[in-house]
Amino acid sequence: MVVLVFLSACMVDKAETLPAEDWSYADYGTQHDLAIGTVRSQDGVRFIRLDEKSCSQVMNPQEIAGIPDGTRVFLQYRYVVAANLADFCTEAILVEWASPLDVGDWSLLCFEECFSLESVDAGNYSDPVDIITDWMTSLEDGFLTLHYMIPQSGNKKHHFALYHSMYEKYTYYLVHNADGDKGTVSDGIVCFNVSNLLPDTDGETVKLSLVYIDLNNTEKRLTVDYCSPK
Numbered sequence: 146m147v148v149l150v151f152l153s154a155c156m157v158d159k160a161e162t163l164p165a166e167d168w169s170y171a172d173y174g175t176q177h178d179l180a181i182g183t184v185r186s187q188d189g190v191r192f193i194r195l196d197e198k199s200c201s202q203v204m205n206p207q208e209i210a211g212i213p214d215g216t217r218v219f220l221q222y223r224y225v226v227a228a229n230l231a232d233f234c235t236e237a238i239l240v241e242w243a244s245p246l247d248v249g250d251w252s253l254l255c256f257e258e259c260f261s262l263e264s265v266d267a268g269n270y271s272d273p274v275d276i277i278t279d280w281m282t283s284l285e286d287g288f289l290t291l292h293y294m295i296p297q298s299g300n301k302k303h304h305f306a307l308y309h310s311m312y313e314k315y316t317y318y319l320v321h322n323a324d325g326d327k328g329t330v331s332d333g334i335v336c337f338n339v340s341n342l343l344p345d346t347d348g349e350t351v352k353l354s355l356v357y358i359d360l361n362n363t364e365k366r367l368t369v370d371y372c373s374p375k
Contacts, residue, residue: 177221177222177223177241178221178222178223178224179219179220179221180195180219180220180221180222181195181217181218181219181220181246181281181283181290181334182194182195182196182201182217182218182220182286183215183216183217183218183286183287183288184209184212184213184214184215184216184218184243185214185215186214187231187233188231188233190202190231190233190234191203191206191209192231192234193209193218193220193222193238193240193243194286196285196286197285197286198235199235199236200233200234200235200236201222201234201235201236201237201238202227202230202231202234202236202237202238203238203239203240204225204227204237204238204239205239205240208240208241208242208243209240209243212243212245215338216245216246217245217246217248217288217290217336217338218243218244218245218246219243219244219246219334220240220241220242220243220244221240221241221242221243222238222239222240222241223238223239223241224236224237224238225237225238225239246290246334246335246336247305247333247334247335247336248335248336248337248338249304249305249306249307249335249336249337250304250305250306250307270304270306270320270321270322271320271322271358272295272303272321272322272323273295273321273357273358273359273360273361273362274293274294274295274305274319274321274357274358274359274360275293275294275295275359275360276291276292276293276294276319276355276357276359276365276367277292277293277294277332278367279292281334284339284353284369284371287338287339287340288336288337288338288339288340289307289336289337289339289355290334290335290336290337291305291319291334291335291336291337292332292333292334293305293332293333293334293335294330294331294332294360295321295323295330295331295333295360296323296326296327296328296329296330296360297323297326297328297329297330297331297333298326298327298328298329299328300326301323301324301325301326302324303321303322303323303324303326303333304321304322304324305319305320305321305322305335306319306320306322307319307320307337307339308320309342313354314344315344315351315352315353315354315371316353316354316356317353317354317355317356318355318356318357319355319356319357320357320358321357330360343371343373344373345373346371346372346373347373348372348373349372350370350371350372351370351371351372352368352369352370352371353368353369353370353371354366354367354368355367355368355369
């Protein structure tokens with residue numbers, strides 16, 4: 146069994162809060178972190194949810210002005226101490242850059258026979274993919290985020306889709322369409338908004354399985370513990 150690793154932000158031990166009348170925040174200036182999070186807003190305040198529990202207010206919202214709410218992003222940021230932190234936020238950050246992740250496609254039902262090396266969705270989604278189980282692969286905040294490895298040239302867009310087995314309630318299939326692209330094996334990140342698609346487990350923790358064909362043309366199964374939000 147492989148368990149998905151959930152993102153945990155790195156905290157700085159000491160910082161000084163400057164008076165509210167002089168500054169809106171005090172910059173740590175030394176800690177630069179990479180993360181994957183979801184852009185959201187409430188009461189005119191823009192924030193990024195880096196995990197299930199945190200709410201990081203963005204003190205320079207102009208850096209994410211063109212990114213819609215609900216977008217999953219890969220970002221670099223640093224912590225600051227804010228004198229005017231919103232009540233519903235747990236911490237404050239400065240975003241140095243943020244890039245929206247590619248979004249995969251969903252299909253609610255799939256006969257298991259459609260998932261094979263020979264024929265997936267009329268043969269379009271039969272290309273292999275490797276999943277890297279590091280901090281970038283996670284199931285949190287309503288998103289399944291996958292760090293993957295595929296052969297790619299950088300000249301064509303690859304497509305990923307997620308299918309739900311109609312025979313196994315907690316089994317999903319990840320499939321990949323390279324559109325004929327070949328190249329050097331390199332990595333990327335794709336996310337799926339699964340907030341309204343995962344099953345209600347009635348408060349019980351269950352095993353969710355993600356089935357895919359790896360670069361050796363071998364069927365692999367990634368398993369994660371899941372409990373639906375109460």
